[in-house]
Amino acid sequence: MMLLAGEDLAEALTRERSARLAAEAACRKKEEFIAAFSHELGTPLASAIVAATLIERLSPADPRAVTARHVLGRQLDQARRLVEDLLDLERVTTGTLELAAERVEVAQLARDSVAAIIVPTHEIRIEASPAWVVGDPHRLRQIIGNLITNAIKHTPAGGHLSLRVFHDDGAVVHRVDDTGRGMPADLVRRVLDALAQGEAPGGQPSRLGLGLSVVRILVELHGGRVEALSEGLGRGSSFIVRLPAAPTL
Amino acid sequence: MSKIAPTPWDEAAENPAPGEHVVQMYRDPELLIGVVARYCQQGLVKGEAVVIIATEDHRAAFARKLAALGADVPACTRRGQYVDLDAHQCLAEFMIDGAPDRERFVAAVTPHLDNARRAGYERIRLYGEMVEVLRPTAFAAAMRLEELWHELLEREAQPLLCAYQIDPLDRLEGRTLVPAIAQRHSHVVPADDAPRFARAVERAFLEVFGADADTTVLRQLCERYRPHTTTMPPTQAVLLNLDELNPYLGDAVRAAAAAYYRAGG
Numbered sequence: 065m066m067l068l069a070g071e072d073l074a075e076a077l078t079r080e081r082s083a084r085l086a087a088e089a090a091c092r093k094k095e096e097f098i099a100a101f102s103h104e105l106g107t108p109l110a111s112a113i114v115a116a117t118l119i120e121r122l123s124p125a126d127p128r129a130v131t132a133r134h135v136l137g138r139q140l141d142q143a144r145r146l147v148e149d150l151l152d153l154e155r156v157t158t159g160t161l162e163l164a165a166e167r168v169e170v171a172q173l174a175r176d177s178v179a180a181i182i183v184p185t186h187e188i189r190i191e192a193s194p195a196w197v198v199g200d201p202h203r204l205r206q207i208i209g210n211l212i213t214n215a216i217k218h219t220p221a222g223g224h225l226s227l228r229v230f231h232d233d234g235a236v237v238h239r240v241d242d243t244g245r246g247m248p249a250d251l252v253r254r255v256l257d258a259l260a261q262g263e264a265p266g267g268q269p270s271r272l273g274l275g276l277s278v279v280r281i282l283v284e285l286h287g288g289r290v291e292a293l294s295e296g297l298g299r300g301s302s303f304i305v306r307l308p309a310a311p312t313l
Numbered sequence: 314m315s316k317i318a319p320t321p322w323d324e325a326a327e328n329p330a331p332g333e334h335v336v337q338m339y340r341d342p343e344l345l346i347g348v349v350a351r352y353c354q355q356g357l358v359k360g361e362a363v364v365i366i367a368t369e370d371h372r373a374a375f376a377r378k379l380a381a382l383g384a385d386v387p388a389c390t391r392r393g394q395y396v397d398l399d400a401h402q403c404l405a406e407f408m409i410d411g412a413p414d415r416e417r418f419v420a421a422v423t424p425h426l427d428n429a430r431r432a433g434y435e436r437i438r439l440y441g442e443m444v445e446v447l448r449p450t451a452f453a454a455a456m457r458l459e460e461l462w463h464e465l466l467e468r469e470a471q472p473l474l475c476a477y478q479i480d481p482l483d484r485l486e487g488r489t490l491v492p493a494i495a496q497r498h499s500h501v502v503p504a505d506d507a508p509r510f511a512r513a514v515e516r517a518f519l520e521v522f523g524a525d526a527d528t529t530v531l532r533q534l535c536e537r538y539r540p541h542t543t544t545m546p547p548t549q550a551v552l553l554n555l556d557e558l559n560p561y562l563g564d565a566v567r568a569a570a571a572a573y574y575r576a577g578g
Contacts (some may be wrong), residue, residue, distance in 0.1 A: 107523030110562055111531050114522075117558045118534055128534055135527050135534070142525075220527040295490040 104274065105146055108139040115139065132265040145213065149274045152206075156281050163285055164200040167310050170236055171195055174229050177208040185221035188212065192229035195236040196310040199286045207282050210275040211240040211303050218301065219244030233304040235288070246301055255292045256280040276303075283307065324498045325544070327351050329472035331436070332491070334463055335500040337476045344505040345476050346371070349440055350378035357384050357394060362434030362497075364399040364425050366430050366441045372397045372523070373438035393432030396425055400443045409453055413458045420466065427470060439473040448477060451509040459497040479551065480504075482513070484564050488556055495553065509578035510570075514548035516578075517569035521562060 085190035096198040115136035119234045171192035178188055199205070208227070220244045247268045248254060255275050276292075283290045288307035294300065326337045326348050339345045353375065365375060376386045376397070389395035407417035419466045429437045440460065447455035459475070466473055475496060477487040488507045495501045504510035517534075522528045536547050540552040545553075552570075556563035 107521065110565075111522045111527055113554070114531060114535065114558055114562060121538075121558075128537060132534055137529055138527055159518060178361060185530065217523075217525040219526070219527050223526075 067126050088138055101150065101274070105143055108142040108146070109243070111139040112136050112143070115196060118175070129208075131230070133186060142213070142217075145210070146274060149210070149278045153274070154279050156285075163203060165198055166201060167196055168199055168201045169194060170197055170204060170238070170307075171229050173193040173201060173204055173210050174227055174238065176213060177205045178227060179214070181209065181212055186216055187224050189224070189226040190228075192227070193231065195231055197227055197286070197307045198310045200305065203282050203286070207279050207305060208238060208240075210279045211238070213227050214275055214303070215240055215242035215301070217241065231309060232306070234309055236309045238307070239302060241300065241302045243300045246299040247292070248297055252292050252294050256290060279303070279305070314389060326474060326502045327355050329438075329474065329500070331470045331472055332466050333472045333499045334459075334466055334497075335472070335502065337474065338478055338481055338494075339476060340349070340478065341505050342478070344530050345478075346374045346378050348545065349375050349474065349476070352438065352440060353379055353395070354382045354384055354439035357389055359436070361428035361438055362394050362432065363389075363438045363440070364429065365395075366400050366422075366443055367397065367440075368400050368442065368446065371442065372399070376503045380564050381433070385421055392454075394434060395427060395508070398425065399560050400441075400446050404443050404446060408454070410469050410505045412454050413461055415461055415464075418458070418461045422465060423469075424488045426471065427490045437469075439471060441473060441475055444475055448490075449477075449570040452493075453460055456493055459494070463497060464531045473577050480571075481510075481552065482567050482574055487552065487567050488560065488563065491549075492553055492556070495543050495545060495549075496543070498543055501543055501549060504545060504574070507546060509574060511546055512578035513570040513573035514552060514566065516573045518551070520569045521565045557572060575578040 112135075115132040118132040119129050119136065119283075122132070152161065171194045174192050176189055178190055182190075212225065212227065219225060222242045225240065225242045228237075230237055230239075256279070280290050283305050286307050288305060290306075291304045293302040293304065326335050329335045337345065337348055339348070349365075349371075356363045357379075365372060366373065375430075379386050379447065384395075386395060390397075403421055406421040407414050409417070426437055426447070444455040444458050444462075447458060462473055477490070479490050479494075481487045481491045491501075491503070512576075516531055519528055522531055531549055535551045535554045535558065539551065539557060543551055552563060552567060555566060
């Protein structure tokens with residue numbers, strides 16, 4: 065066994081202490097993540113349970129049952145997306161996420177992605193000029209889907225959403241704007257991180273930015289970048305994704 | 314769908330229409346004193362008679378508060394416009410084997426209404442807390458007494474205000490007592506501070522079900538799930554119906570709402 069001299073011992077103790085603090089911080093972050101994820105998954109499941117009970121107890125033709133069926137579908141889909149996002153984060157962490165590299169026409173892909181999201185509560189306007197990128201069509205659809213569902217989630221019923229796809233300075237830009245709750249400046253800076261949490265107006269519960277983190281990671285894996293904008297609470301939000309345009313053939 | 318009162322909730326307790334049977338739920342006894350005193354004052358000002366059946370402490374507190382609001386209570390009492398009776402003594406007149414007897418109840422209460430009419434007051438406001446005296450130890454008897462009051466009000470076409478010191482956001486009281494009490498009244502005022510109560514329940518709903526657009530839709534579905542004949546704030550109707558749909562989630566909303574209410578809504 066090697067004995068450490070005084071200075072070496074002090075250095076070893078300092079290293080040990082900082083390693084311990086880092087491990088404790090990582091552990092706390094993991095606990096926070098699990099708590100936030102459980103809450104985030106629990107809310108669509110709670111809505112789905114109530115919707116399912118309403119469907120069970122009301123006559124199938126009752127308009128309330130019809131509405132409850134739509135709620136059930138959307139909430140289960142939200143829960144599924146959340147689990148999918150979590151798995152994707154895990155795949156990125158373990159280096160097992162594989163991306164296809166195909167030429168993809170993103171204007172049509174954007175229209176298809178929005179059409180797959182049924183939202184009678186919001187109006188979604190799409191303006192998309194033909195544009196090509198090289199990437200994984202499934203993941204590109206996921207990027208748009210996550211941005212749109214995030215906007216729906218944070219925009220009260222009756223609000224407006226828009227998705228624009230256009231060329232700008234050698235990049236293909238996807239811009240999602242909403243008239244929703246918006247974000248304070250400090251949240252705008254953190255919202256694309258997996259544990260970003262913010263409080264909605266009225267002190268509603270904090271939330272996990274899992275879907276937006278997945279967007280950031282996928283965009284970066286495609287060689288692009290994403291930016292969040294908001295002029296503050298109650299003033300809507302914008303998310304701008306810039307992907308390298310595919311070389312012309 | 315639950316009937317939604319078009320006026321603020323304190324209005325329901327302070328200015329009921331003839332035949333209405335309003336219940337005020339409260340935590341803070343001071344709140345009750347204020348509500349009942351304003352209820353009485355509004356009646357006195359309008360030239361109505363007021364008949365109070367309350368505990369000794371409350372009778373004294375109501376009279377003090379009424380005086381502070383500008384009412385000449387001794388003069389009103391002398392001319393038969395203000396009658397205050399002891400709840401325990403009244404109960405003793407009609408309770409048999411732990412349950413209220415219909416005939417004796419009618420015989421105990423109607424003479425006071427007849428006296429007020431003889432004194433020239435056709436409109437009579439009633440306030441009763443015999444039910445709250447019974448509630449902690451004899452809840453079934455209290456509910457039976459509510460039914461007897463209901464029958465009396467239908468015949469007499471006079472309004473009655475009742476009060477219970479219970480918390481609709483408490484798990485046990487909210488899930489068991491509130492539905493039974495609500496069913497036996499025409500109007501429910503569920504808390505000391507109705508707007509704070511509504512805010513607390515709405516925030517709790519968002520906490521449990523998420524803050525997306527579907528939550529608004531779901532809250533409306535819960536509110537309209539089971540029509541109530543009692544008029545109550547939409548948030549109280551949501552709590553009652555959610556308990557029927559899923560008591561576990563009803564408890565979760567109630568617990569979160571209680572925390573928000575304590576924090577100011």
